[in-house]
Amino acid sequence: MTYSTHIEIDRSALIHNLEFIRSFIGPDVIFSSVVKGNAYGHGIENIVSIEQTAGVNHFSVFNAQEALRVKNISKKGTTILVMGMLTDDQLAWAIESNIQFFVFNTSRLQKAHDLGVKMKKKVRVHLEIETGMNRTGFSPKQINEAIDFITNSRSLIFQGLCTHFAGAESISNYYRVEKQKKTYWKMMKQLKDTSKDPELFHVACSAAALRYPGTLLDLVRIGILQYGFFPSKEVQIDYMSRNKVHTSPLKRIVSWKSTVMNIKSVKRGEFVGYGTSYFANEDMRIAIIPVGYSHGFSRSLSNQGRVIINGEFAPVVGMVNMNMISVDVTNIDVVNEGDEVVLIGKQGEREITVDSFSEYTNQVNYELLTRLSVDIPRLIVN
Numbered sequence: 103m104t105y106s107t108h109i110e111i112d113r114s115a116l117i118h119n120l121e122f123i124r125s126f127i128g129p130d131v132i133f134s135s136v137v138k139g140n141a142y143g144h145g146i147e148n149i150v151s152i153e154q155t156a157g158v159n160h161f162s163v164f165n166a167q168e169a170l171r172v173k174n175i176s177k178k179g180t181t182i183l184v185m186g187m188l189t190d191d192q193l194a195w196a197i198e199s200n201i202q203f204f205v206f207n208t209s210r211l212q213k214a215h216d217l218g219v220k221m222k223k224k225v226r227v228h229l230e231i232e233t234g235m236n237r238t239g240f241s242p243k244q245i246n247e248a249i250d251f252i253t254n255s256r257s258l259i260f261q262g263l264c265t266h267f268a269g270a271e272s273i274s275n276y277y278r279v280e281k282q283k284k285t286y287w288k289m290m291k292q293l294k295d296t297s298k299d300p301e302l303f304h305v306a307c308s309a310a311a312l313r314y315p316g317t318l319l320d321l322v323r324i325g326i327l328q329y330g331f332f333p334s335k336e337v338q339i340d341y342m343s344r345n346k347v348h349t350s351p352l353k354r355i356v357s358w359k360s361t362v363m364n365i366k367s368v369k370r371g372e373f374v375g376y377g378t379s380y381f382a383n384e385d386m387r388i389a390i391i392p393v394g395y396s397h398g399f400s401r402s403l404s405n406q407g408r409v410i411i412n413g414e415f416a417p418v419v420g421m422v423n424m425n426m427i428s429v430d431v432t433n434i435d436v437v438n439e440g441d442e443v444v445l446i447g448k449q450g451e452r453e454i455t456v457d458s459f460s461e462y463t464n465q466v467n468y469e470l471l472t473r474l475s476v477d478i479p480r481l482i483v484n
């Protein structure tokens with residue numbers, strides 16, 4: 103069966119990005135592939151299966167459902183780390199399944215201990231320390247108590263000490279990030295001095311790994327970079343100027359395609375689509391594409407976005423509907439029903455990048471990618 107719209111995942115581009123990441127983190131740092139948000143829209147199963155063939159065996163997710171999806175398709179010996187939410191039932195399941203998780207408050211720590219004892223299981227926990235993001239994490243004072251609690255626990259193992267930076271992708275947060283580093287490094291030193299250190303110290307996301315040397319530590323939690331995007335334009339410019347390269351070392355792995363569903367002539371003086379948001383000043387030809395906001399093509403792209411058909415850009419005219427958009431093809435010589443339409447990616451000489459969406463909407467690439475509907479089939483290519 104063919105699809106009215108589908109997403110292509112470029113295996114060789116992903117492998118290329120993994121090699122780039124390995125080249126700057128070095129051989130000894132553990133690479134944890136962050137696949138939360140359906141692997142940033144790429145599909146957890148696709149990303150995990152490709153990466154496992156490339157030797158990746160550590161994955162970080164947000165919740166239990168995502169952890170289960172990784173577990174279902176990953177090889178034995180793969181580490182799965184839940185960085186976010188677990189309900190009490192899920193906590194028991196995670197422990198039973200040897201899934202590791204962040205602990206950021208005393209109630210979860212106590213529950214993990216109790217469950218571990220009851221189930222006669224060792225529980226590898228990553229204590230999250232609050233360093234200034236003010237989202238989750240033990241305060242430096244609480245964390246000492248938490249570490250003592252682990253030391254005295256029969257079930258808990260102090261697997262990691264972690265924190266997350268509050269915006270390492272922007273220099274405007276420099277002072278705040280440096281302050282976070284200070285707090286974390288102080289705790290790290292104290293633990294080393296008292297021989298209470300965990301198996302792993304880890305703090306870096308993509309932006310920190312690139313911009314704050316010294317944050318690589320034992321493990322990095324990398325999401326956006328592996329999918330072929332810098333966390334922000336600023337990080338990209340900084341990276342490229344420091345390394346004197348003129349093209350991005352990363353490759354986009356996602357393409358989004360559809361086909362022309364219908365073609366229509368519209369007379370000058372008519373409106374196109376719902377309401378009166380687009381008025382035809384000239385006789386025009388429009389193509390209808392079976393993609394809308396339900397697929398993740400934001401409504402704010404009404405009269406703003408564009409697609410590529412037969413190697414030419416075709417601008418969106420009128421409102422983005424739930425399942426359809428209209429695009430202006432008046433100036434494209436030949437357009438037929440069934441022609442390929444590119445929403446993200448390349449066709450002929452033209453390309454629509456994920457970054458370009460942020461020029462029409464206030465969506466950053468993280469948001470655009472994760473909003474690509476899970477209903478759109480993902481096909482692995484290359």
Ligand SMILES: *Cc1c(COP(=O)(O)O)cnc(C)c1O
Nearest residue numbers: 136185266307308323324325326
């Ligand atoms: C999402 C996330 C990451 C990865 O961030 P990227 O910017 O995509 O590299 C790392 N750590 C935590 C705690 C996260 O939530």
